[in-house]
Amino acid sequence: MTATLNPLYRFDTLVVGAANRLAFTAAKAVAESPGTVYNPLFVYARPGLGKTHLLMGIGHAARAINVGLSVEYLTLDEFVESFHAAIAAGQGDAYRRRFHDVDLLLVDDVQFLTHRREMQSELLRLTDTLQSANRQIVLTSDRPPSEIEALDERLIRRFAGGLVIDVSAPDYETRVAILRRKADERRATFREGVLEAVASLPIDNVRELLGALNRLVAFQAVSDTPLQPAQARALAGGDEVRDERRPSDSQPAVTPAADEFSDFLSEVSATVAQQVDSWRTKVAAAILRWEGEGFRTTRIESLLQQEMTVDPEEVLRQFAADVARLQALYAEAAELAPDLAGSTAFRDPDDIAGAEALTQRARQGAHPPPAPSPLWKLDDLVEAPSNRMALQAARAVAAEPVSRYNPLVIVGGSGVGKTHLLHGLGNALATRSKGPVACLSAHEFTSELIEAIDRDAVGAWRARYRSSAAFLLDDVHLVADKDRTQDELFVLFNYLIESGRQMIFSSGVPLSELTGVEARLRTRLEGGLVVDLPAPDREMRHQVLERALQGKMTTADAELVDYLGSRPAESVRALHGLLQRVMNAAESKGVVPSVSLAREVLEAPAPKAPRRPATRSSGIVAPATGARSREKIVWDWPDVGDRIVEEWR
Amino acid sequence: MSLVNFTAREITCKIVYYGPGRSGKTTNLQYVYGRVPEARRGRMVSLATQTDRTLFFDFLPLELGTISGFVTKFQLYTVPGQSYYNATRKLVLQGADGVVFVADSQARRFDDNLESLQNLQDNLLGQGVDIRQVPVVFQYNKQDLPRDLILTQDEMDDALNFRAVQSFSADALHGAGVFETLKGVSELVLKKLAAGSQVA
Numbered sequence: 042m043t044a045t046l047n048p049l050y051r052f053d054t055l056v057v058g059a060a061n062r063l064a065f066t067a068a069k070a071v072a073e074s075p076g077t078v079y080n081p082l083f084v085y086a087r088p089g090l091g092k093t094h095l096l097m098g099i100g101h102a103a104r105a106i107n108v109g110l111s112v113e114y115l116t117l118d119e120f121v122e123s124f125h126a127a128i129a130a131g132q133g134d135a136y137r138r139r140f141h142d143v144d145l146l147l148v149d150d151v152q153f154l155t156h157r158r159e160m161q162s163e164l165l166r167l168t169d170t171l172q173s174a175n176r177q178i179v180l181t182s183d184r185p186p187s188e189i190e191a192l193d194e195r196l197i198r199r200f201a202g203g204l205v206i207d208v209s210a211p212d213y214e215t216r217v218a219i220l221r222r223k224a225d226e227r228r229a230t231f232r233e234g235v236l237e238a239v240a241s242l243p244i245d246n247v248r249e250l251l252g253a254l255n256r257l258v259a260f261q262a263v264s265d266t267p268l269q270p271a272q273a274r275a276l277a278g279g280d281e282v283r284d285e286r287r288p289s290d291s292q293p294a295v296t297p298a299a300d301e302f303s304d305f306l307s308e309v310s311a312t313v314a315q316q317v318d319s320w321r322t323k324v325a326a327a328i329l330r331w332e333g334e335g336f337r338t339t340r341i342e343s344l345l346q347q348e349m350t351v352d353p354e355e356v357l358r359q360f361a362a363d364v365a366r367l368q369a370l371y372a373e374a375a376e377l378a379p380d381l382a383g384s385t386a387f388r389d390p391d392d393i394a395g396a397e398a399l400t401q402r403a404r405q406g407a408h409p410p411p412a413p414s415p416l417w418k419l420d421d422l423v424e425a426p427s428n429r430m431a432l433q434a435a436r437a438v439a440a441e442p443v444s445r446y447n448p449l450v451i452v453g454g455s456g457v458g459k460t461h462l463l464h465g466l467g468n469a470l471a472t473r474s475k476g477p478v479a480c481l482s483a484h485e486f487t488s489e490l491i492e493a494i495d496r497d498a499v500g501a502w503r504a505r506y507r508s509s510a511a512f513l514l515d516d517v518h519l520v521a522d523k524d525r526t527q528d529e530l531f532v533l534f535n536y537l538i539e540s541g542r543q544m545i546f547s548s549g550v551p552l553s554e555l556t557g558v559e560a561r562l563r564t565r566l567e568g569g570l571v572v573d574l575p576a577p578d579r580e581m582r583h584q585v586l587e588r589a590l591q592g593k594m595t596t597a598d599a600e601l602v603d604y605l606g607s608r609p610a611e612s613v614r615a616l617h618g619l620l621q622r623v624m625n626a627a628e629s630k631g632v633v634p635s636v637s638l639a640r641e642v643l644e645a646p647a648p649k650a651p652r653r654p655a656t657r658s659s660g661i662v663a664p665a666t667g668a669r670s671r672e673k674i675v676w677d678w679p680d681v682g683d684r685i686v687e688e689w690r
Numbered sequence: 691m692s693l694v695n696f697t698a699r700e701i702t703c704k705i706v707y708y709g710p711g712r713s714g715k716t717t718n719l720q721y722v723y724g725r726v727p728e729a730r731r732g733r734m735v736s737l738a739t740q741t742d743r744t745l746f747f748d749f750l751p752l753e754l755g756t757i758s759g760f761v762t763k764f765q766l767y768t769v770p771g772q773s774y775y776n777a778t779r780k781l782v783l784q785g786a787d788g789v790v791f792v793a794d795s796q797a798r799r800f801d802d803n804l805e806s807l808q809n810l811q812d813n814l815l816g817q818g819v820d821i822r823q824v825p826v827v828f829q830y831n832k833q834d835l836p837r838d839l840i841l842t843q844d845e846m847d848d849a850l851n852f853r854a855v856q857s858f859s860a861d862a863l864h865g866a867g868v869f870e871t872l873k874g875v876s877e878l879v880l881k882k883l884a885a886g887s888q889v890a
Contacts, residue, residue: 301869302725306754308873309764312880313701313757 046114050097056222058215061091061208066326068095068179070333072102075110075145075177078333079204081168082179083186086208089248092181095208096147099179103145113140114147121153121160137163141170145177152182155190168199204329210245214311219247220254229258231268238270239277241307253277327357336364337389363390370400377403377504403501410479410505413467413513422458422465423588425581431572435462438543439469442511446570448534448544450517452551453574456612459547460515462574466545467513476510483519487526494525506533511543517566518550521557531562544569577613582606585613589620590634604636608643619643701762703879704785705872707748708810709792710802711771714831717862718792719750719766722872725865726752746770747782764876771806780813788825788879790871792862793850795832795840800849807850825878828857829871834864 052072057065064086070078086092100112115123127136140146146167154161171178185207186192186200211219220236239257244250256276261268268276324345328338341360344353371387377400386392386399419439424432431453437445449466453459460482467480481489493502506512512533520526537544548555552567577585586602605623610616626642627634707715723734732751747767754762767786769779783789791810793803811821830846841849843859851857856874860867 301865302722302727302730305869305873305876309754309762309876309880310757312877313760313762 046097046100046112047093048101050094051101052098054222055091055094055098056211056215056219058211058218060211060215061086061095063325063329064095064206064208066329067204067206068099069102070330071177071179072099073106075103076171076175080172080175080177081200081203082177083182083200083203083205084179084208085182085185085205087210087246088183089246090208090210091247092183092208093149096149096179096181100145100147103177111142111144112147113143113145114149116149117151117153117160120148120164121157124160124163137167140167141174143171143176146171146179148178148180150182151180152184152189154192154196158191158193161193161196165193165196165199168196172199204333211247211250213240213307216240216244216250219250223251223254224258229254229261231257231261231273232270234270235268235273237307238274242274242277244277324353324357327360331360331364334364335388336367337391340391360390363393366393367396370396374400374403376508377501381500403504409477410509410512411481411485412478413464413471413480415468417461417464417468419462419465419469422461423581423584425578425584427575427578427581428458428462431462431574434570434572435466435469438545439466439473442470442474442543443541447538448546448566448569450552450566450569450571451545451547451574452571453547453549454576454611455549456614457574457576458613459549459574463513463515463545463547467511470511470513470543474510476508478511478513479506479509480513480515482515483517483526486514486530487520487523490526490529503529503533507536507540509537509542511545512537513545515547516549517546518548518555518558520562521555527559527562531559531565534562534565538565576611577616579606581613582610582616585616586620589617598635600636601634601639604639701757701760701880701883702765703763703787703876703883704765704767705788705790705875705879706783706786707766707768707790707792708779708783708806709771710794710799710806711773713771713792713794713799713803713806714829714860714862715768715771715790715792716748717831718790718829718860718868718871719748719768721862721865721868722752722766723750725869730754746778766872773805773809776809776813779809780816783810783813784817786824787883788827788875790827790829790875791850792829792831792860793846795830795846796835797839797841800841803846803850822853825875825882826853826855827871827874827878828855829860829862829867830857831860831862831867833859834861834866 052065052069055061055065064084067079067082068084071080071082084092084095097114100114103110104112124133124136127133148164151164154164168178180200182189185205186197217237217240220240224231224236235257236254239250239253242253244253253276257268257273260272260276324341328341328345331341332338338360341356344356367387367390370393371381371384374381374384374387374396381387381399381403384399387396389395419432419435422428422432431451434446434449435451438447438449451459451462464480467478471478489502490499493499514530517530520530534544546566548566551573552563552571555563583602583606586605590598590602601623605616605619608619610619623634623639623642627638630638632638707718709715719734723731730753732753735749747769750766752764752766754764756762767782769775769782789810791807793799793807814821814824828846828851830841830843833840833843843857847854847857856878858867858871858874860871862868
């Protein structure tokens with residue numbers, strides 16, 4: 042059976058002093074982010090010092106932050122009892138499953154695990170399960186784990202792996218604060234000095250202290266005159282206590298005969314506790330916090346271990362500033378080179394230089410991705426019925442990146458102007474985007490990846506493209522059968538789309554006919570807008586020829602344009618090829634290009650030229666005739682090595 | 691002077707009682723000495739001339755016990771007030787964490803008070819210390835004398851306490867204001883220690 046949380050045991054009703062400040066800080070951290078900071082959290086203290094209050098406070102605070110959080114509080118005895126009942130009922134597994142779904146498990150008084158091997162095994166299993174699921178477990182005991190008799194060594198190690206922290210007896214000031222708060226809660230008013238007199242007694246157990254307060258309240262309720270400090274001391278058992286106990290070394294001795302000195306001592310104690318002790322605990326709290334966030338705290342730990350030579354406040358401020366710097370460097374480096382994520386170099390505030398150097402390396406490895414060619418402009422494209430749809434889609438994307446068509450895929454045969462459109466669109470996007478615009482061919486993309494693999498710098502390579510504001514990939518069909526390229530492209534695609542970046546692709550093959558491309562990638566391409574860029578129609582061919590001729594001659598010969606425009610040409614590039622042949626012939630003959638010359642050049646039977654290898658080292662050569670792109674056809678492989686590399690890609 | 695030693699977990703405060711001759715500095719220490727339980731006080735060292743004036747200095751160590759985990763010790767010093775003992779005053783003033791300026795409230799000692807205060811400022815400056823950076827409180831002693839012989843606390847404040855620091859009316863011979871003064875300066879010193887600026 043699980044006990045409910047006592048509504049009075051909340052953080053705001055807990056008096057925090059030097060004795061319990063660390064435990065309170067840790068408890069708050071756990072309540073704010075269960076399962077992430079100190080897991081398990083093990084709090085130990087002598088009875089009556091507020092363990093249960095702290096434990097239930099965690100439960101209340103965690104629920105206040107996250108209403109849906111599943112919180113279970115129980116004492117070890119309840120844990121044992123219900124386990125035995127479940128076993129007896131044959132419900133052992135159900136019992137275990139019940140705890141496995143708890144987000145925050147609070148177990149009180151685990152010192153009773155002594156000699157209970159079976160329950161130790163259950164708790165060990167439960168701790169492992171909860172930890173692996175990032176669920177929080179908090180335990181309390183009246184002694185540290187290592188002093189719990191016959192406790193399984195594995196459990197001790199598990200507890201030590203989280204945070205083991207103690208709560209010590211409250212000091213004088215905390216005792217006064219506790220008494221004042223409890224007196225306020227009971228609406229009891231005492232003369233000045235009464236509560237202080239009780240607090241000055243060596244009662245270091247909060248329950249006993251509250252018992253003493255109860256006696257004061259009861260006495261004052263039946264008394265006609267206000268209680269005097271001396272009476273309060275006697276009522277609280279001060280005389281007996283003083284007789285029974287030797288003056289504690291931690292408490293300045295109070296000599297009744299020396300009242301002035303006692304007062305002086307009391308004030309000095311209060312001041313020391315407030316001033317000196319407060320920042321000692323502040324340092325310790327800072328250590329807990331930064332250590333919990335994974336930073337090395339050697340520097341501030343030394344504040345507690347060495348003779349002070351500096352202002353601790355300043356050291357803490359500087360340390361916090363260094364941590365902030367590390368966090369900024371880490372964020373930058375992780376963006377540039379995701380493989381640096383998790384690097385411990387960003388966890389040591391005493392080695393900022395190391396983190397700076399690592400970030401600098403990441404910066405160097407992340408030069409901007411290839412930009413679109415400045416030669417191609419969107420406005421230079423001739424608009425005709427055949428390409429109107431593609432052009433309009435491109436203009437819409439240029440005007441409203443991401444929000445209109447993302448991704449945009451342009452499909453068309455070779456030479457129809459996909460590359461021009463892609464780069465032109467890239468340039469248009471570059472004028473309005475804040476980050477770099479990446480524009481490259483799939484072939485270059487693969488080559489870069491291979492080089493990055495070779496240099497063991499894939500992280501930096503990925504970061505280049507992840508940093509781009511828009512990503513344009515020409516000839517995406519060339520990633521067919523290149524598994525690693527497809528993997529990288531798939532991941533990049535998801536990252537950029539999720540990050541709200543524009544993506545544009547061109548493909549020489551309709552997406553439905555793409556082979557060798559994984560469905561997960563193909564379907565993502567199909568999820569955007571796919572527009573066709575067909576072979577140029579007659580109107581387009583005329584416009585292209587007119588513009589080309591005007592560039593070479595002062596006026597375009599309408600007859601020549603008509604003739605060339607009527608020739609079969611599957612692409613703009615082929616059209617330019619026809620025109621170039623006519624221009625070359627005219628130049629060699631020293632005449633003006635005309636229809637007759639064009640007929641002569643274009644209708645004559647083609648000479649049988651011997652095939653000769655092109656100069657390109659890839660072994661790609663152009664066909665002697667025909668409209669296919671000379672760049673896309675491989676006739677033979679002069680170098681077998683080239684072919685092997687290509688196939689490997 | 692090492693004041694907060696975290697290794698030894700020790701706090702040591704040096705408080706110097708400063709002021710013109712015969713203003714009551716040694717009387718302050720003697721009163722404190724008389725009120726401190728034997729176990730808490732060290733031997734009071736007092737070097738006096740034949741005419742009972744302080745020749746060198748008084749020194750009263752106080753062991754306040756362990757406070758918040760720190761063994762806390764106060765060292766109370768007085769300086770010789772007579773103007774020709776300035777070298778001794780400089781020596782005693784070195785490393786002071788706090789100063790109690792004990793002024794004689796008698797109207798006829800007005801100039802002596804001012805001269806001694808000026809001397810304190812000069813000696814601190816000689817050690818590279820700005821008096822504004824040192825915890826200082828004023829004690830206007832001999833306030834038990836007949837009214838027509840003395841200046842009131844307000845009048846003394848007007849005359850000496852330019853920075854409006856804490857001041858105490860006292861009758862050190864009978865103890866009035868002695869511990870109040872000590873508490874006042876101790877609080878300032880400890881707060882300053884905690885702020886770290888004098889932590890060494």
